[in-house]
Amino acid sequence: MAEAQITRAHGSGGLYTHRLISNLFRQVFSNSILDALLDSAIIDSHQGKIAFTTDSHVVKPIFFPNDNIGSLAVNGTINDLAVCGATPLFLSCALIIEEGFSYADLEKIIESMQAAAQAAGVQIVTGDTKVVGHGEADGIFINTSGIGVINRNINLRPECLASGDKIIVSGFLGEHEAAIIQARLNLPVETNIASDCAALNSLIAPLLENELNLKLMRDPTRGGLATTLNEFVHAQNVGIIITENCIPIRDTVRGLCEPLGFDPLYLASEGKVVIVVGPEDAEKALSILKSHPLGKDAAIVGEITSDPPGKVLLKTQIGTYRLLDMLTGEMLPRIC
């Protein structure tokens, strides 16, 4: 059935976003690079593989615990390159600013972008600024696109997944969205939850350098771990089982979610990576991750299974199995 209007769910990163991609963008734009639907386009050039990605950021509020839209925009695009096995090198910065926006806030945001870029070893090399009238945007929106190079002969695609592969998450999940929820709803919580926003390239690089048998990586942003895992096995002939007990989620995040009816497995992280690795290399990958500050709480949370194909199951704490679907509708808009 044709849809009449774009709804917030189309921007959730979950089921409706995927439908929009499948029913419109892939139908119209279809080409071999786009159709791979990876976090970055992987371009095979005469000279080698280049990764190219884009991400617009509309997070609300613009400043949130531990970070702001500027560092989020830089780290988010770095991560989309890094999870494809690329070394992120160059970013663009395109601003859409609402008339009347504070110049001092713009300075803070630009400085955060540069600090994040420098910390991750990338350069912001080109940009664009548009200003729209009062009420025609909400403060500031930032697009960062990025280019990286892929120096190794790696092939990270869902087609590589095989039964027995292990699933690792690099640390506590859901902290970015939890921080945004807390800031947006002005909740009277005792423990301040800070966003986990961070660049993942230095965490991922040693996994590549050690030539582990990596199958697939993704940063679980919009839609969280549950949606990311569904993307991994969607239309594949393998499934996933993850074990609730093993999934690192802080009590503060659980405590925020419970009264609100949010499921932490669907909350966005902005500084975590989900890695699928061949079973022979799982412990080595875990050990490499744990030796990095961003990966010290990494854990093996589950594995690729032959059954049920295309589905993600959660083995609960009481030993039952629950089907984890992709995020439907949306929990909170404008989290990134």
Place this chain on the structure above:
Amino acid sequence: MAEAQITRAHGSGGLYTHRLISNLFRQVFSNSILDALLDSAIIDSHQGKIAFTTDSHVVKPIFFPNDNIGSLAVNGTINDLAVCGATPLFLSCALIIEEGFSYADLEKIIESMQAAAQAAGVQIVTGDTKVVGHGEADGIFINTSGIGVINRNINLRPECLASGDKIIVSGFLGEHEAAIIQARLNLPVETNIASDCAALNSLIAPLLENELNLKLMRDPTRGGLATTLNEFVHAQNVGIIITENCIPIRDTVRGLCEPLGFDPLYLASEGKVVIVVGPEDAEKALSILKSHPLGKDAAIVGEITSDPPGKVLLKTQIGTYRLLDMLTGEMLPRIC
């Protein structure tokens, strides 16, 4: 003096945009690639030169005579690559959509993007979709970033300009902004002015293939010809004199501008290029341009002069000279 707020003039492409770039973006982001301030970042990689650019589009109305925001976004980014001497290859498409936007309109826009990309021989290979609430954006904003390769040993920079170089424009100027003015103000004009929105890569390619002594190229978008020429000689030790009689502007555009007090020399084109070429190759460049449908009205409009350095003079129809500054303030917001 520190500015307190972002105003529409900061997005005009003129003086205030340049100040924002100089006082903030260049100060904070400074690196050798960014500092060149070209339409695309020119990245010298081990394998050759890559051009990388970004542009957000916020044009209002979204649909306008001859085109819409989708084809504008594709052609605009193609042109930013082409004027740097690059062969445009890959684009990204990042959408920020206001909740409630018509799905049918989105389909039209996406189809226009693909049609424009195909016509120009480029591929849209990656994308992103964000949805914001009603009243938090104005319909749809589109960012297109792009990658191209530079196969020739060319160096198009203001530093290359020399007294005697000829300035060519590829056709009638200001038609894009005139079309937007007409659509926005709902003017009772007899002659419909259509946007000149077009991809310039096929027009520019033969100039590169013929290895003409090209010095600098730019598409005169926001701020028009006058602003583009000011960018060419800003802080250089050469100036520019252009001859009013030689500048191709249609009577319909003049007729629209006069009662509104707009100067056509400051109106944006979206399918024209301003080229500076060594005098020995000027006629050849003109002849190559005129053999292409997009360049049939090309004209030599002036030249690089040793005096006055850094300034642009217009020789008027009555033989006097008028100083043409960069656009200050803005004429009409959200033209691209």
